[in-house]
Amino acid sequence: MDCDVDEAQSLGGPTQAAPSPAADCGTPVLRVDGLGFRYGARMPWLFRDLAFTVREGEILSILGPNARGKTTLLKNLAGILKPVAGSITVDVPSSYVPQDHGATSSYLVEDMVLMGRTRMLGAFRSPGDADREAARAAMKRVGIARLAGRSYAALSGGQRQLVLIARAVASEARLLILDEPASALDLHNQARVLHVLGELADLGMAVVMTTHHPDHALHCSRNTLLLFGEHDAQWGATTSLLTASTLSAVYRLPIDVHALSTPSGTRWITVPDLDGAPLVSHIAPRNEDDQVLTTNTTDREGR
Numbered sequence: 254m255d256c257d258v259d260e261a262q263s264l265g266g267p268t269q270a271a272p273s274p275a276a277d278c279g280t281p282v283l284r285v286d287g288l289g290f291r292y293g294a295r296m297p298w299l300f301r302d303l304a305f306t307v308r309e310g311e312i313l314s315i316l317g318p319n320a321r322g323k324t325t326l327l328k329n330l331a332g333i334l335k336p337v338a339g340s341i342t343v344d345v346p347s348s349y350v351p352q353d354h355g356a357t358s359s360y361l362v363e364d365m366v367l368m369g370r371t372r373m374l375g376a377f378r379s380p381g382d383a384d385r386e387a388a389r390a391a392m393k394r395v396g397i398a399r400l401a402g403r404s405y406a407a408l409s410g411g412q413r414q415l416v417l418i419a420r421a422v423a424s425e426a427r428l429l430i431l432d433e434p435a436s437a438l439d440l441h442n443q444a445r446v447l448h449v450l451g452e453l454a455d456l457g458m459a460v461v462m463t464t465h466h467p468d469h470a471l472h473c474s475r476n477t478l479l480l481f482g483e484h485d486a487q488w489g490a491t492t493s494l495l496t497a498s499t500l501s502a503v504y505r506l507p508i509d510v511h512a513l514s515t516p517s518g519t520r521w522i523t524v525p526d527l528d529g530a531p532l533v534s535h536i537a538p539r540n541e542d543d544q545v546l547t548t549n550t551t552d553r554e555g556r
């Protein structure tokens with residue numbers, strides 16, 4: 254089979270040109286072209302001219318500092334926000350799992366997961382045995398079968414996160430869009446969720462997820478999108494993109510990347526120097542202090 258190799262996409266960068274995205278034979282299910290967004294005409298652009306592709310069976314990680322627009326990008330991909338520029342093409346049913354776990358619902362967990370079947374049922378059909386079985390299978394896959402009879406509102410934040418992931422799995426979407434799916438989870442459940450996402454990808458599902466864990470991206474994502482400002486985004490093969498120098502520049506913190514040889518292959522781990530954090534806040538976007546990030550800022554007018 255012939256494999257298309259996508260063009261490398263680099264919108265400037267902290268240290269180097271973006272490496273090419275990894276080649277893949279899967280069919281593209283999500284195509285983003287020239288995407289730009291800002292929350293109002295007088296607001297700064299969060300990102301501009303983004304272009305990337307996600308294929309069936311691929312997990313794309315989106316990384317970047319706080320407030321750089323990762324959630325906003327996911328909301329664009331999920332159709333919750335309308336792009337201000339450019340286009341998004343989604344060729345398969347998708348399901349969005351938000352970062353917020355606000356629990357106002359008094360539904361049982363099994364009913365929450367069953368809601369994932371709504372797209373298949375349409376407006377007027379009640380769930381049948383097959384739908385209940387799909388919901389049960391999704392809960393089992395995510396490891397929350399024992400929570401089925403519990404009230405969703407009475408769960409911990411991490412448990413609710415797993416329920417929402419199970420609901421997305423039950424929906425049989427072919428593209429999962431997940432906002433920090435491991436953020437509220439303990440180490441065991443982080444590993445579990447990454448494992449489940451890997452299994453789903455093996456079955457041909459495409460996954461787009463944001464994460465603050467470079468290790469998670471290195472573990473499971475062929476390609477990564479680094480988002481750190483209007484003029485600074487890179488899309489490329491994860492192991493080539495997430496180097497010590499790039500991560501250190503993006504997060505403004507000395508970060509080492511180590512390769513560990515394990516029986517199942519090379520594992521990459523990132524080690525931040527927690528004493529190396531500058532005293533200035535890293536949260537405020539695009540102020541004068543942020544210039545340290547943009548050592549290789551591209552002149553957008555020249556493109």
Ligand SMILES: Nc1ncnc2c1ncn2[C@@H]1O[C@H](COP(=O)(O)OP(=O)(O)OP(=O)(O)O)[C@@H](O)[C@H]1O
Nearest residue numbers: 292299317318319320321322323324325326463538
């Ligand atoms: N509805 C909104 N109206 C105006 N500005 C918004 C709105 N939602 C988010 N923002 C702003 O857009 C910027 C990007 O927010 P977003 O939540 O997309 O960032 P993020 O990269 O996901 O952040 P984090 O890593 O902290 O979750 C922030 O400065 C935020 O305050």
